Amino acid sequence: MRNEYLKVYEESIHSPENFWGRAAKEIQWYKPYQKILDASQKPFYRWFTGGELNTCYNAVDYHVLMGRGDQAAIIYDSPVTNQIRKITYKELQENVSRFAGLLSSFGVRKGDRVIIYMPMIPEAVVAMLACARIGAIHSVVFGGFAPNELAIRIDDAKPKLVVSASCGIEGKKVIGYKPLLDKAIEISRHKPERCIIYQREQFQGTLLPGRDFDWEKEMAHASAVDCVPVSSTDPLYILYTSGTTGLPKGVVRDNGGHAVALKWTMKYLYGVEPGDVFWAASDVGWVVGHSYIVYGPLLHRCTTLIYEGKPVGTPDAGAFWRVISDHKVKVLFTAPTAIRAIKKEDPYGEFIKRYDLSHFKYLFLAGERLDPDTYYWASDLLKRPVVDHWWQTETGWAIAGNCMGLDPLPIKAGSPTKPMPGYEVKILDSNGKALPPEQEGIVVIKLPLPPGTLMTLWQDDQKFKTSYLDMFPGFYFTGDGGHIDRDGYIFIMGRVDDVINVAGHRLSTGAMEEVIAKHPDVAECAVVGRKDEFKGQLPLGFVVLKSHVHRNDGEIVKELVQMVRDQIGAVASFKEVVVVARLPKTRSGKILRGTMRKIADGESYTVPSTIDDPLILKEIEEALKQSRLA
Ligand code: COA
Ligand code: AMP
Numbered sequence: 311m312r313n314e315y316l317k318v319y320e321e322s323i324h325s326p327e328n329f330w331g332r333a334a335k336e337i338q339w340y341k342p343y344q345k346i347l348d349a350s351q352k353p354f355y356r357w358f359t360g361g362e363l364n365t366c367y368n369a370v371d372y373h374v375l376m377g378r379g380d381q382a383a384i385i386y387d388s389p390v391t392n393q394i395r396k397i398t399y400k401e402l403q404e405n406v407s408r409f410a411g412l413l414s415s416f417g418v419r420k421g422d423r424v425i426i427y428m429p430m431i432p433e434a435v436v437a438m439l440a441c442a443r444i445g446a447i448h449s450v451v452f453g454g455f456a457p458n459e460l461a462i463r464i465d466d467a468k469p470k471l472v473v474s475a476s477c478g479i480e481g482k483k484v485i486g487y488k489p490l491l492d493k494a495i496e497i498s499r500h501k502p503e504r505c506i507i508y509q510r511e512q513f514q515g516t517l518l519p520g521r522d523f524d525w526e527k528e529m530a531h532a533s534a535v536d537c538v539p540v541s542s543t544d545p546l547y548i549l550y551t552s553g554t555t556g557l558p559k560g561v562v563r564d565n566g567g568h569a570v571a572l573k574w575t576m577k578y579l580y581g582v583e584p585g586d587v588f589w590a591a592s593d594v595g596w597v598v599g600h601s602y603i604v605y606g607p608l609l610h611r612c613t614t615l616i617y618e619g620k621p622v623g624t625p626d627a628g629a630f631w632r633v634i635s636d637h638k639v640k641v642l643f644t645a646p647t648a649i650r651a652i653k654k655e656d657p658y659g660e661f662i663k664r665y666d667l668s669h670f671k672y673l674f675l676a677g678e679r680l681d682p683d684t685y686y687w688a689s690d691l692l693k694r695p696v697v698d699h700w701w702q703t704e705t706g707w708a709i710a711g712n713c714m715g716l717d718p719l720p721i722k723a724g725s726p727t728k729p730m731p732g733y734e735v736k737i738l739d740s741n742g743k744a745l746p747p748e749q750e751g752i753v754v755i756k757l758p759l760p761p762g763t764l765m766t767l768w769q770d771d772q773k774f775k776t777s778y779l780d781m782f783p784g785f786y787f788t789g790d791g792g793h794i795d796r797d798g799y800i801f802i803m804g805r806v807d808d809v810i811n812v813a814g815h816r817l818s819t820g821a822m823e824e825v826i827a828k829h830p831d832v833a834e835c836a837v838v839g840r841k842d843e844f845k846g847q848l849p850l851g852f853v854v855l856k857s858h859v860h861r862n863d864g865e866i867v868k869e870l871v872q873m874v875r876d877q878i879g880a881v882a883s884f885k886e887v888v889v890v891a892r893l894p895k896t897r898s899g900k901i902l903r904g905t906m907r908k909i910a911d912g913e914s915y916t917v918p919s920t921i922d923d924p925l926i927l928k929e930i931e932e933a934l935k936q937s938r939l940a
Contacts, residue, residue: 314716315728318578322731322760329731330357330761333574334566337609338372339363340539343566347758353779354766355758356543357567364537365546365565366443368573369608370406371537373399378611381585385637386432388618389629390479391512394636397432399611402439407534410440414535416504416523418470420445423548425469425502426594427451427460427491429478430618433508433525434594435604437473438547442565445540446470449548449560452595453478453487454815454881459558460494463550466560466768468500473525475508476515481623488515542566548768549597551703552818554808556825559777560768561703563600568706569609571732571762572601575707576610579699579730580641581672581714584611587637591617591630591644596815597703598677602643606707615639621648628661635665642670645677645814646684650844653684659691672697672714677814678846679802682723689721700726700802702788703816704764704778709733709755709788710800725799732760737794742782747796752806754785808903810839810847812883819903822849822884825877826870831859836893836901837884840910849874850910851887852930863889888937894927896920906930 322329327346334346343361370383379400386395397405418424424441426448428434434450441448449467451460464472472495478485488507495501507515508525517524546565550558582588588610590602607614615637621630621644630652634642656662673688673696680698689696695718699711712719712727719727729735734756737745745751757779767774781787789809792802805811808819819837826835833856839847851870859866867887874884894902897920908915909931917924 313719315713315719318713318716319729319731323734326732326758326760330570334358334570336573337363337566337569338368343542349758353757353775354771356765357564357761358542358570361542361566362539363542363566363569364443364445364539365569365605365609366406366410366439367537368569369442369605370399370403370439373611374403379403381611382613383608384432384435384614384616385587386616386618387633387637388431389624390481390618395432402436404534405436405529406439406443407536408529408532409436410443411535412506412528412532413440413446413471414444415532416471416506418444418446420538420540421544422446422471423449423467423469425449425451425460425464425467425472427453427472427474427487428508428594429453429475429487430593430616431475431508431510432616433475435616438594438600438604439608442546443537444535445538445544447545447547449550450595450600451550452593452815452881453485454595454879456875456877456879457490457493457497458877459879460490461498462556462558463560464494464498464502465500466550466557467548469502470504472502472505473508474505476510477513479512479618481620484512486513486515488513492518540565543765545765547600549600549703551597552809552816552821553777554818554820556818556821558818558821559773560770561764562766562768563706563762564765567761567763568605571707571760572606573609575730576606576612578713578715579708579711580643580674582607582610582612582641586612586640587615587669588612589615589617589633589637589639589642591621591642591648592677592814596677597701597706598643601706613637621651622655626661627652627655628664631662631665631667634667634670638669640669641672641674643674643676646675646680647678647813647844647846649675649684649688653687654844662691667692670694674699676701676708676726678811679804680724680726685723695721697721698726700790700800705759706762706764709735710802722795722797722799725795725801728798728800730760735794735800736785737792738782738785745793747794750791750793750803752782753788753790753792753800753802754782755788756785759786810849812839812842812847812849812881813845815881817849817878817882819849821878822851822874822882825874826851826853829866829870829873831855831861831866832870833857834893836903836906838903838907838910840907845883848886849882849884851884852890852893852906853887854890854893886937888933890930890933892923892926892929894930895922897922910934
């Protein structure tokens with residue numbers, strides 16, 4: 311018998327319209343689409359053009375209408391506030407439709423942007439769905455970003471309104487979000503007209519009369535509104551992600567293709583059925599949160615889990631297994647770094663044995679490379695499939711994976727298995743020549759990308775083209791390097807650009823360089839991502855000081871660390887800076903970041919033939935050694 315995955319994959323590549331047309335039948339449309347794949351504006355492809363739907367209707371109202379209103383839509387499990395709360399589909403519908411009414415009463419209309427800056431509480435999901443309900447475009451900003459990063463996103467998205475909470479809770483720390491929001495609005499050029507603030511008892515934010523409104527008070531007299539039909543190609547959300555410069559890229563997601571693709575993945579990739587409990591232990595501020603805390607599970611009528619806690623320390627390394635056991639979770643999706651955090655505290659998996667994991671079927675991991683050590687640890691102790699899958703904010707769902715709902719393929723440690731339906735993955739050299747199996751190169755995807763992937767960058771079609779499409783005509787440039795083996799398994803080895811991955815968080819070294827370069831004593835700088843056993847990568851700064859500077863290096867380093875924390879956020883984990891006399895460069899002046907990274911990782915390196923002065927590399931090695939000894 312032929313492997314089911316292979317059959318499905320081949321159809322998706324050779325007859326994409328048949329394949330996705332069938333998948334689209336699982337979604338409720340107000341108006342049928344005229345075209346499944348619209349290639350009339352190449353290289354901008356559109357899915358399900360002419361069709362009208364509402365994502366919130368499909369994720370909430372439809373299930374209530376079908377008699378499932380009493381099923382739990384959300385389980386909120388918050389060890390940091392000692393709360394467990396269940397919200398049924400009916401209750402979710404009530405909250406979302408009233409919050410949508412509140413947004414409408416504040417003048418938010420179809421196409422307006424709303425920024426959501428929230429911790430992991432159900433109200434974040436309510437705010438997202440309420441935007442979808444009225445056709446407003448949400449842009450969720452991760453809570454770990456500093457005011458400056460939030461301000462950059464406010465200036466780009468130009469939101470009419472911001473939804474936030476008074477605070478977030480990070481382990482034992484209470485982080486005031488409202489003061490961060492105030493600061494962001496103070497420094498942004500665009501000023502949102504209104505803010506709705508969800509006040510939490512751990513910290514109350516001060517509300518600015520006329521601009522800020524209390525969530526609970528306003529909701530008490532808000533009236534419910536219905537879903538509005540939107541075009542399949544209308545944006546559902548903008549999600550900013552780190553690029554190679556300080557300006558993040560605003561990835562734009564449509565409504566139609568997104569709903570169709572996510573719904574398909576729930577059954578066939580994750581192997582879950584309506585009614586199952588699905589848990590993505592991520593954050594609503596990341597793409598994983600958008601796709602698999604909010605939209606995917608709700609479109610599929612699963613119960614989704616919102617977990618406000620950490621894998622360790624809230625209270626211990628058994629937290630994940632406790633949640634799985636308490637709520638009968640079928641699938642857990644998290645980042646390898648979270649598993650490494652657990653492994654460090656509980657190397658023999660003692661906590662795993664204490665919980666009833668009988669409902670738990672699969673552990674899915676993504677966000678960074680799943681190193682074989684972590685794979686074997688989890689797989690040996692959990693005795694369940696541990697499924698690596700590779701994707702990006704841009705694609706919104708997995709590019710490569712192992713479909714648990716079809717015939718699963720044998721797992722190879724270190725590989726996210728094979729391309730998902732709709733993705734034709736190739737490996738090219740820097741001249742665009744296709745490379746044979748086993749050879750390392752640049753990973754690209756043949757156009758068109760499948761439904762649910764990015765449509766463009768927010769109000770910047772040109773940047774979309776230059777960032778992703780111009781490099782290799784006919785292909786989407788993923789920014790990742792890797793190879794495909796003789797069996798067709800994909801191996802993703804790391805980014806080929808200036809993007810790094812720290813504890814599953816995608817960050818730009820370019821953005822950090824821009825911050826450091828502003829320090830009055832810094833002449834020039836470079837930031838590279840060095841290997842870290844726990845977080846995968848950590849940023850490492852090299853700075854050259856101006857010649858007249860005679861201050862203590864240590865003091866300057868402290869100031870630089872603080873600057874990055876203040877301007878990008880704690881999430882950057884920027885803690886290591888080495889002062890050097892010169893930076894290694896090519897004769898044309900390009901900084902040799904790749905070679906510096908290899909030196910920092912203790913890897914062997916060849917001295918580039920284009921280097922201006924090879925001696926500098928020895929100086930870098932020595933400076934690193936001294937700084938690590940200090
Ligand atoms: N709001 C405010 N601050 C935040 C934050 C948030 N939402 N998330 C992280 N931070 C802060 C942390 O408190 C920490 O601050 P500190 O320097 O004062 O200690 C800093 O940002 C760095 O955070 P992080 O790198 O996440 O380290 P950590 O030790 O707090 O947690 C892990 C480590 C592995 C538990 C955590 O990073 C994790 O769960 N990662 C998975 C990421 C993920 O889900 N990615 C999506 C793909 S699945
Ligand atoms: P993000 O946009 O935050 O999801 O980050 C996307 C990047 O994370 C990708 O381009 C990869 O570099 C990396 N990544 C995500 N998942 C994997 C994986 N399973 N294996 C290897 N790298 C991954």
